Amino acid sequence: MAAGFKTVEPLEYYRRFLKENCRPDGRELGEFRPTTVNIGSISTADGSALVKLGNTTVICGVKAEFAAPPADAPDKGFVVPNVDLPPLCSSRFRSGPPGEEAQVASQFIADVIENSQIIQKEDLCISPGKLAWVLYCDLICLDYDGNILDACTFALLAALKNVQLPEVTINEETALAEVNLKKKSYLNVRTHPVATSFAVFDDTLLIVDPAGEEEHLATGTLTIVMDDEGKLCCLHKPGGSGLTGAKLQDCMSRAVTRHKEVKKLMDEVIKSMKPK
Amino acid sequence: MACTQAQLVSGSANPGRTRSVGLWGHTVYTDANMRAEPGIESSPRGPGCSLRHFACEQNLLSRPDGSASFLQGDTSVLAGVYGPAEVKVSKEIFNKATLEVILRPKIGLPGVAEKSRERLIRNTCEAVVLGALHPRTSITVVLQVISDAGSLLACCLNAACMALVDTGVPMRALFCGVTCALDSDGTLVLDPTAKQEKEARAVLTFALDSVEQKLLMSTTKGLYSNAELQQCLAAAQAASQHVFRFYRESLQRRYSKS
Secondary structure, three states, X not given: OHHHHHHHOHHHHHHHHHHOOXXXXXXXXXXXXXXXXXXXXXXXXXXXXXXXXXXXXXXXXXXXXXXXXXXXXXXXXXXXXXXXXXXXXXXXXXXXXXXXXXXXXXXXXXXXXXXXXXXXXXXXXXXXOOEEEEXXXXXXXXXXXXXXXXXXXXXXXXXXXXXXXXXXXEOOOOOOEEEEEEEEEEOOXXXXXXXXXXXXXXXXXXXXXXXHHHHHHOOEEEEEEEOOOXXXXXXXXOOEOOEOHHHHHHHHHHXXXXXXXXXXXXXXXXXXXXXX | OOOEEEEEOOOOOOOOOOEEEOOOOOEEEOOOOOOOOOOOOOOOOOOOOOOOOEEEEEOOOOOOOEEEEEEEOOEEEEEEEEEEEOOOOOOOOOOOOEEEEEEXXXXXXXXXXXXXXXXXXXXXXXXXXXXXXXXXXXXXXXXXXXXXXXXXXXHHHHHHHHHHHHHOOOEOOOXXXXXXXXXXXXXXXXXXXXXXXXXXXXXXXXXXXXXXXXXXXXXXXXXXXHHHHHHHHHHHHHHHHHHHHHHHHHHHHHHHHO
16 A cells, blocks of 8 residues: 555655655664775776665776876876666666766766876876876766765775776886786775765755655755865755755754765775785 | 846945946847956955846746846856646646756856756756646746856846746745855955856855745855855845845836836
């Protein structure tokens, strides 16, 4: 009977739960889904991470290649993110060129990298004006159940922390790069941007970490990306119902606690990986 | 073709500048320089809430159902709205209008950044447009960047709003875009120019609604603290009052003429 009601009136069904301050999957309004992260699973990539946020699964692989630095910034490398939402993850995506959702997510990740300065681009330079690293970060969603931006940001962060770049020296005589695969060093990840997404319901209620169905019913979304010192890298609110300043402040405080949770998880995983 | 225009020289701008209507309804400025000569600190803005002068022209295109051109300083965007019109069956929504936004840059082909901006503008319009009154139709907003001298997204939002009003699409509120830039020592500049945007530490763009100045859309670039965000939001809300007053006056002038 409940299933019938849910199909016919999904919004009313959902409102019944919200009135009791909980959600259909049993979570509180401010509770995140269980987050799991697995680092270094792709051996062919220079760095990789798999993040599961409830059912939403995103895998990030980072490959490092050589490139000539741009003429206007000869001491900088590149970080090129790309978010792919294949038909595998959800029935709403078709195969072919990236749809709007994938492009928006890619742009979002590029903005987070740029704004948070997670990696100093100068660290990626090998020889100014001649050779620099370019990190291709490919984020592929394997299962789409809402809140893709949080999962992608976390996966990117974890993968970048896992990246090991070999030492490169430029041979003076041949002017070729010599890669020493035996000597690898980790990237200097300067800060930890963590994204927290909210969905707005009926212009008033704010819930954290919307699942797929909740995103569909929401009247607006908000994503806050915070870094280590409590500074904001990104306040992404693509339209939707209006928010007052007070509601925004509540979101900020939730984002701060989420940042602590994620950082703790990251540190645990990194610590468990170290003796290899 | 009823070509009307309205301008507002906001508070602290240069009082010596005057505007008049040209022969074909285009704006004629009596002094050409928007900015003071380089090297001199005086600028047309005063301290506090100061936007560049803006101008708007409605109903200037004959094909779209509604159109508007919005000018903010040297940034200019032309918007055209088609709708409510027929929609492809694959895109139709049974109980609302389908809103589409197309943003064309001044040069080059639209890329991923444009897609991202289109999504921001579309979601903002969806929040205010009463789509339920026109189910299974499509409303298309086409924005063409004529010139970009800073605060482009805000100008696009303003142009889109004026064009939607010109079309007569039912809306629950008007919206406006305001850009704030924070430079390295934390000073706030509203409606920054391209140069100020490049040198700023953070650039925040907000879309606010006209009823309660609630935050409809926000997109930011750069690093800033929570306190700075609140400051920018408050300044943006104050500035949005100017813009809404301008909308009201410009529409009053237009409809009182005819």
